[in-house]
Structure formats: structure tokens, C-alpha cells
Amino acid sequence: MCGIVGFTGRQQAAPVLLDGLSKLEYRGYDSAGLAVRDGSSLAEVVKSTGKLRNLSEKIDGGRALAGTCGIGHTRWATHGEPSQTNAHPHVSGNATGSASGPVESDVVGVHNGIIENYEELRAKLAGNGYSFYSTTDTEVAIKLVDYYYKKYKIGPIDAINRMMVRVRGSYALALMFKDYPGEIYAARKDSPMVIGVSDGETFLASDVPAVLKYTRDIYYIDNLQSVRLLPGEAHFFDLNGDEVSMESTHITWDAEAAEKGGYEHFMIKEIHEQPKAVRDTLASVIKDGKIDLSAAGLTEDILAGISEVRIAACGSAWHAGMIGQYVIEDLAEIPVKAELASEFRYKKMLIDKDALVIIISQSGETADSLAALRAAKERGIRTLGVVNVVGSTIAREADNVLYTLAGPEIAVATTKAYSTQLIAMYAIAAGIAKAKGRIDDSDYRHYIAEMQELPGKIERVLENKERIQWFASKYSNAHDVFFIGRGLDYAVSLEGSLKMKEISYIHSEAYAAGELKHGTISLIEDGILVIGILTQEDLLEKTVSNMAECKARGAYLMGVTTNGNYSVEDSVNFTIYVPAADEHFTGSLAVIPLQLLGYYLSVAKGLDVDKPRNLAKSVTVE
Numbered sequence: 001m002c003g004i005v006g007f008t009g010r011q012q013a014a015p016v017l018l019d020g021l022s023k024l025e026y027r028g029y030d031s032a033g034l035a036v037r038d039g040s041s042l043a044e045v046v047k048s049t050g051k052l053r054n055l056s057e058k059i060d061g062g063r064a065l066a067g068t069c070g071i072g073h074t075r076w077a078t079h080g081e082p083s084q085t086n087a088h089p090h091v092s093g094n095a096t097g098s099a100s101g102p103v104e105s106d107v108v109g110v111h112n113g114i115i116e117n118y119e120e121l122r123a124k125l126a127g128n129g130y131s132f133y134s135t136t137d138t139e140v141a142i143k144l145v146d147y148y149y150k151k152y153k154i155g156p157i158d159a160i161n162r163m164m165v166r167v168r169g170s171y172a173l174a175l176m177f178k179d180y181p182g183e184i185y186a187a188r189k190d191s192p193m194v195i196g197v198s199d200g201e202t203f204l205a206s207d208v209p210a211v212l213k214y215t216r217d218i219y220y221i222d223n224l225q226s227v228r229l230l231p232g233e234a235h236f237f238d239l240n241g242d243e244v245s246m247e248s249t250h251i252t253w254d255a256e257a258a259e260k261g262g263y264e265h266f267m268i269k270e271i272h273e274q275p276k277a278v279r280d281t282l283a284s285v286i287k288d289g290k291i292d293l294s295a296a297g298l299t300e301d302i303l304a305g306i307s308e309v310r311i312a313a314c315g316s317a318w319h320a321g322m323i324g325q326y327v328i329e330d331l332a333e334i335p336v337k338a339e340l341a342s343e344f345r346y347k348k349m350l351i352d353k354d355a356l357v358i359i360i361s362q363s364g365e366t367a368d369s370l371a372a373l374r375a376a377k378e379r380g381i382r383t384l385g386v387v388n389v390v391g392s393t394i395a396r397e398a399d400n401v402l403y404t405l406a407g408p409e410i411a412v413a414t415t416k417a418y419s420t421q422l423i424a425m426y427a428i429a430a431g432i433a434k435a436k437g438r439i440d441d442s443d444y445r446h447y448i449a450e451m452q453e454l455p456g457k458i459e460r461v462l463e464n465k466e467r468i469q470w471f472a473s474k475y476s477n478a479h480d481v482f483f484i485g486r487g488l489d490y491a492v493s494l495e496g497s498l499k500m501k502e503i504s505y506i507h508s509e510a511y512a513a514g515e516l517k518h519g520t521i522s523l524i525e526d527g528i529l530v531i532g533i534l535t536q537e538d539l540l541e542k543t544v545s546n547m548a549e550c551k552a553r554g555a556y557l558m559g560v561t562t563n564g565n566y567s568v569e570d571s572v573n574f575t576i577y578v579p580a581a582d583e584h585f586t587g588s589l590a591v592i593p594l595q596l597l598g599y600y601l602s603v604a605k606g607l608d609v610d611k612p613r614n615l616a617k618s619v620t621v622e
Helices: 013-023 052-058 118-126 137-151 156-166 266-272 274-285 300-304 315-332 367-378 393-397 416-435 441-452 454-462 465-474 488-504 513-518 537-551 566-570 587-604
Strands: 003-008 031-037 042-049 069-075 101-104 107-115 169-177 184-189 194-198 201-205 217-220 225-230 233-237 309-313 336-340 356-361 382-387 400-403 480-485 507-512 529-534 556-562 574-578
Touching: 003 013, 003 107, 003 169, 003 184, 003 225, 013 031, 013 052, 013 069, 013 201, 031 052, 031 107, 042 052, 069 107, 069 169, 107 137, 118 137, 137 156, 137 169, 156 169, 156 184, 156 225, 184 201, 194 233, 201 225, 266 274, 266 587, 274 416, 274 454, 300 416, 309 315, 309 367, 315 336, 315 356, 315 416, 315 488, 356 367, 356 416, 367 382, 367 393, 382 393, 382 416, 393 400, 400 416, 416 441, 416 587, 441 454, 454 587, 465 574, 465 587, 480 488, 480 513, 480 537, 488 507, 488 529, 488 587, 507 513, 513 537, 529 537, 537 556, 556 566, 556 587, 574 587
Parallel strands: 309 336, 309 356, 356 382, 382 400, 480 507, 480 529, 529 556, 556 574
Antiparallel strands: 003 069, 003 201, 031 042, 031 069, 042 101, 107 169, 169 184, 184 225, 194 201, 194 217, 225 233
């Protein structure tokens, strides 16, 4: 959940590290810090609480720190409260950990992840003369490496490998050793880390945007691998300490894709990028007027043989999976169940051997989703990763992978990645249905044509954003909001509610409309906003009736429906229309006003839209 960077090369390290951390600030913003070496035995360590700008001001944008080798960190607190003492980097010596300045320490490091057995290891190290200045698990990991390094008089890679065998949990760890100036050592298990190499310079980061300004050639470190970084070189090692060869991935999207491009926030930029993201993803799965999933390794024979589908995901990806459940069941007529990955991974997996388990994750690194993938693979069930990041762990470990083409998504609250995940679900549904003979050629062509019209229809929704902005200004002081819908509309309601609560901090809940009278309606009182999603023709009247019950108890009603359903205006106070479309795919349109509503509510309240409190973009710890 934290962000780490590293650099060794010819130029001054600190400005490069700060620039990289600025691209990763969505991963953590409780505190930040740098450690830089200038070739001497001392590491210059600087830390600051709060936003990254506090650290930057402290060191004059990095210009105040000499040295061409360094590591940096932006923290999202797990073990230990946010404080300067708990901020990274941490050191193996017995420094106070809070003061900035030169530090004489054999090992200095930064860490993303959680060391689960850190209390046991802390007690072991204390028994061997180590004392601790922080309450973090990271300090324990750094000192454990130092312990093995000194006890066995071995090199950094061997010391790191012994640490990896000893600790339980997840980590991406970057270290500098006093005895190896100009070098950085790193290791990972279940937490993301990438390496970039250019002429005479080497970069390390938690995510690609942090290094894309400097190089497009990226190495994705495998699980339980370590790496030695020198200027212009990266050497990879397995757990036995043997050097292994790795192939780089060339990143095709440009650095500008990870910049705001004139928009006030990344989120609103990414909302407006949805037509292109959807169009690009559609082009990758529709070839010559047919659904073609061969790039994902799914042939027609494989699709025809699928007996059931299970979908495991977290957050918005789970909501996309829920829409996938409705659409796949309806078109392909096979059992489908969308489950939270954090629950799926701990259940008895009573799944048919011919099932397909779909893991949806924007980052491809989500801890619970990755664990669900591994649990399915252990049982010999075919897995499909639907991910947005090429080379991510889920992409590498899944039997098949379908890439969504959303490009880099920086805002913590997902928008365009979610929309491309929906496209993946639609394509899978139509592909299975056609392979199994559940739909005829006419219906098949109709569904494909309807999908291809979605980008243009999304653009039309975005053209009416001013009405939503006005409405958001009216309800920016709301304390409670309820979203309701039935079927696919219920799945859309869940995503709309999440968008609202995560960035505007307004308490919101989504309910299947038929459940209102089973307890929830007791919470309805004067002035409470109830938002109904009304795109499913057969269910519309029932949901409107449920909304009328809320209105009778003082609620203010907002309806999101499709063009043509003008009678909705007679029942609600405020209506948003989206273009009519095949009802299987209206979720792609109905969600856009809800994304905009969440965004404009947050802006009206003066909140940090892109980096909401307590949240991180990629949840890489359990």
C-alpha cells in the first residue's frame, strides 16, 4: 500500500526520487522520506510527516541532498501510527529514527507490505542486542537483514534471501548497504515492484508511472526474487542465490498518460478518458465482427466446455464481476457467482472441474484476489485474470489473461478501469454464449453492435455533466444517501455508492430495492437522498414503487434512467437520462452520472479527490 522508489546513476538522486514519489503519492501520504548516499559510509536520511510536499520543501526539491544513489518512500500506515519516527527509511542501527541528517548504519531500507511475524522476530533480535526506535514491522525486517549479514559474514543477496525464508507476510523491500556504495538491493513477495534500466541509470519503483519519465524498458521482479542494482545494470537472483535471466517489457503508453493534462484532478481526467479506454478494450476483443478471446488463450472449444463461472474480486472490480454474473448467466445460461476475493479464498471450493474462475484486478497485485487465484489453481481449476497492468503478478500466474486497455489510472477511486472491466465481462458473456449455441447469429451480431456503440454513448452522457455538478452543489452537505436498484441496476447502485463514500466521505449504502421494507426503510427521514437506478424495463415499475415509499417518508428522490422512460419524472424529484442501449450493457452508461456525482460532491466539499483519506490505490496487504 506504500510507495517505494530507488535510483542509482549519474545524476543527483534526490530530485529523481521526489519525482518518482510524486507519481506514487496515491499509494500513501501519511509521511515520506529519502535516504541518499554520496559515496561515503554515511547515508543522509530525511523524513517528514504528512504530504510529500512537506518533504520536498524540507530539502529544497531535493537540491539540498548530494549523492547519486538513494531510496525513497511514501507511507500508508499499517504497523505504527503516522509519525516522523515511524516514517521510512529505517536503519539497522540504533538511531532515534526521527531526526534528519547523516546516519552511520550498515543497512538502510524502505518497505511496502506487512511482516506478519514481526513481533516474534523483534523478540529474537532484541535477544541478540538490537534495540528499536519505532513501532513498525519494517524496522524489524531491516535489522533482520543486518543480523544475517553480520552473523554469517555473507553478501547482501544471501542476507536478504535468509530474511525472505524467515519472515511471513508480503513485502517489496529496497535496501542500501554501507559496504556497497552506489548499489541498491531489493526483494519482493506479493507486493509490486518494477525495475527500469536506461543508459548508465537504474530505477526502482512500486509502479510504472514513477519511472516512465526516464525509461520504457521495465522488469517485473518475480515472487521471492532479489535484485542487485548498479548504474545501468540489474542482476536478478532466486532464493538459492543463483543469478537468473529476466526479460524486460517495453511500455507503450507515454508518460503524458500519467499526467493531469490540464484537468484539475486525475479522477475527472480519467472519467473523460472512458470512451477511449472502452473503445480500445473493445477493439482488443472484437475482430472482424466477432468476439475473439484467443489473445487471452480462450478458444471456442475452451469456452464451449465451461460448465460454470466463479468471479473473485474486491471493491469496484467485484461490482464489475456482479454485472458479469448477471450478463453471463442471462446470455450463456450457465451458473455464475461473483464473490468477494477476501471471502472466496477462505471457503471450501465446491466448484466443478470444468469451471472457469475469473479474477478481476486493475493492478493485478490485489492481495486477496491473488490469494483467490492461487487457491483455484491449487485445485486444478482454469483461471482467467482480467487485469490492467501488463506483467503484474495475477497476469503472470493466471492460466489465461485478458488485458483491459485503460492505460494508467492514478486516482484512487477507479473509473476507467472499472468501465473496461465491464467490457471484458460483456465479451466473455457473448463469447461463451455463442460457443455454447445459446444465442443465434442475429443476437450475436446485435450484442456486438450494441457494445461498439457504448463509447459514443458514454461521450453523450459526459456532455451533460453540468446538471450533475449543479445537483452535487445542492447536496454537498448530505449526511446519508441510499442507492437502490434491482438486478443489474443493483450492481450499478453498489458502484455508485462506493464512489460517493470513498471520495466525498458521505455515508452511503446500496440496497436491492426489494430489501427496503426488510429493515432499511426505518432509516428514511425528511430530506434524505435516495437514488434509484432504473434501466431495466421489466423491473423499473417495481423500483419506482419502492422509491415512492421512501418519498412518502420525506426522502428526496433522484432517478437515473434511459431515454424513453420519461414517466420516471412523474415519480422522482430529479432525473438523469442516459442513452438507450441493450439492457445487458446499460450499466456502462448508468455508472457515469454516479461517478460524476461522487466527484463533484468531493470538489464541492473541498476534499482531496485523487487521494481520499485512509485509502490506497492498490491493496497489496490482507
